[in-house]
Amino acid sequence: MTTRISRDALAARIAADIPEGSYVNLGIGAPTLVANFLPADQEIILHTENGLLGMGPAPAADAVDPDLINAGKQAVTALEGAAYFHHADSFGMMRGGHLDVCVLGAFQVSQHGDLANWSTGAPGAIPAVGGAMDLAIGARSVYVMTDLLTRTGEPKIVAACTYPLTGVRCVTRVYTDHAVLDVTPDGLAVRETFGDTTVAWLAEVTGLTLLDATGTDASEVA
Amino acid sequence: MTTRISRDALAARIAADIPEGSYVNLGIGAPTLVANFLPADQEIILHTENGLLGMGPAPAADAVDPDLINAGKQAVTALEGAAYFHHADSFGMMRGGHLDVCVLGAFQVSQHGDLANWSTGAPGAIPAVGGAMDLAIGARSVYVMTDLLTRTGEPKIVAACTYPLTGVRCVTRVYTDHAVLDVTPDGLAVRETFGDTTVAWLAEVTGLTLLDATGTDASEVA
């Protein structure tokens, strides 16, 4: 096993790629951590699909307002400049390509950018999709935040997803605890590795052909 | 020629058929006169498709507000209880069947309830349709207010429209200066005649087979 960065470090890494003025949706779970690392001196506008642009941080415990929540049903606040709207308008915003970035979790991402993050298809599991499919196809840049490997050591970046798909060829970039990979027309390109992680190791552990885009030249590795 | 009632009398006749609580759109031109005869002690809510429910009467000359107009681009007012909305919402209201009544003018109405009111198809004429097609298919009851005959004596109630259609089988009832006719699955039924107008005369002048629904029995006349 090579270097893994912490979930907070990964959230900070993602935050660093989001320019000022972006409209961003952070999926529930780990992606919400990205908000903690957005620079305080820049304005980045957060969208929550249950009808709010200009979402602010969690309120103090004694200021919780049950009518003001995010997609994860956590209490939030609204910034000056916020706007409320109904669900059809909110999803029109997403589907219409108006969000610059969304950050989603994943069970699997394929080398072509297919995303599986809503169902493991396990027998007896109760399916639930929420807004994942709309986000996956809606945002201009779809960033995935995930561990490279499952707890049992299986790669989550795969040749083809075996779990039910959330969206087809929709992922722009995958941020993992070992490396950042771009989905390109020619396949996955390793953009950045963390610590002693190498492109060769990533290719070996995933079993995929990966492009090396870590230098100035992109060259194919086995 | 038999009895003709005046345009104001016809507007009053139509107004009498609109129950309290109705949501009503009055097309531009003569149908706007209907508003003058709605009972002052009843609430009937007027819709104008350019984004207002709860439209009130024209303002005083010195209180004209260019931002507050009706579909005919005339200055209007807004009542207490009014609401503004954008065009997609306004036409969703119409198309979705939420208006109880609209009153439209006509070039021709067919015996099956087809309406032609937007174009005479004359060479060189500049076509313009506005909201007529949406209103024609949208309101629950589509009332037509029209003279029975053109200025040159041609019937405007016809076997089949020769002018370009506004809507197919969309008219509920036709209010003319001589009689009121319902569109039924079996054809046109004369519901009411004015003065010395007879069903037989209406059938003769239109050349149509008309049902007589003026009495308690509906019986076919030639």
Add this chain to the structure above:
Amino acid sequence: MIDKTVPDTARAVAGIADGSTVLVGGFGRAGQPVELIDALIAQGARDLTIVSNNAGNGDVGLAALLAKGRVRKMICSFPRQHDSWVFDRLYRAGEVELELVPQGNLAERIRAAGAGIGAFYSPTGVGTQLAEGKETRTIDGRDYVLEHPIRADVALVSALAGDRWGNLVYRETARNFGPVMATAATTTVVQVDRIVPLGSLDPEAVATPGIFVDRVVAVGERRWLDAGAFVGGVDVDGNPLAATAADAPEGAHR
């Protein structure tokens, strides 16, 4: 005079027939018309098809209606939550049917019903299980799936304030599905915290014009909002925010 207000929730839900399709507003418990649902439980209608984003939280509102066995089918986007134990049990026992719809398609299908759209092509869900059996089409190089309107017999909506014409304003993210659901039902029933005099709502800020509303009932402060922990949410690890824990499946996406 038009007066759509009714004096109590029992009269607000009167006449809802067995077998009805009912749109129920809310996202989690924000905007959930709990007082109307309680009245519907007392009213007794059964064999219902419920359209709502979630399938109930804890033991109140929609969860209570489910627990009474009144619901034949749920159409929703996110039934499984850490506190959806009522639905979970019924579903696993085969006692409730589920139609799962991506959230945006759910909202747009309801809007389509209210706006008289016959069907529409959506890019959401293309190539997934949730588009199986549905017509697809490529338009300008992009793939879409054909989605049909969801219309209902009744909509139950919660808003902040309303007037006797049925004009409504909402509060913050409790607005969510209210304005679209209000347009898509034969009978739209709304609970509000308070009824206000005609003319006191800003006509520029009315989110649901009264044309869509049939009955309005004031329920006062919604006490259940304060009646315990903040339910429905999960922390970054998927564990419930409330003390009433159940395990949240890994990777749950709203």
Add this chain to the structure above:
Amino acid sequence: MIDKTVPDTARAVAGIADGSTVLVGGFGRAGQPVELIDALIAQGARDLTIVSNNAGNGDVGLAALLAKGRVRKMICSFPRQHDSWVFDRLYRAGEVELELVPQGNLAERIRAAGAGIGAFYSPTGVGTQLAEGKETRTIDGRDYVLEHPIRADVALVSALAGDRWGNLVYRETARNFGPVMATAATTTVVQVDRIVPLGSLDPEAVATPGIFVDRVVAVGERRWLDAGAFVGGVDVDGNPLAATAADAPEGAHR
């Protein structure tokens, strides 16, 4: 800091290319972005496709743009008005192309572009000339015509007030096409009477959230509103309300 405000209308319309498709808000002159159109005339873009409900009134705004020969094609619902003499002349001379769209389909097609809908089935226009050549389908016993999105390079919109994030509120029926057009263009440019500080617009009353807006320019009081007769309207006999008469064809329907 996000600041979408620009200091003058020239900078607001900078970069609009020849051949662009431009959505222009307004219904008659209510909500017509006259100051932005004036700037567009000065800017010089030509060969434009203009999407707007009407085709200009009198000699100002959209009519002036037409008179300069900058418009190749109009997509609108109601070009012919008693004071549309500029368009009338160009159309009769074959100098401008016209695509006539029923008003509700126009609004919904623009909304569809902004909301990512690939196409939709509308009941409006079925069986008429305006549906000729379009696909039709019977759904649940009703006939519909397939309508496609109208998207644009630029939208020019007039609102009452906006903030530096681009949030907008409108005024009365001048709202009309503004909120839908703002969603459907690559670049949305808005003129407002005044720019207000962030946080001063009621978040419940914002009709266009800033996400849809790229540039906002303050134009102050719109003086042309007071600059003469009330244009565009006709009386019950179809005669113009203004003194600047032209004959209105009988039976004109908005």
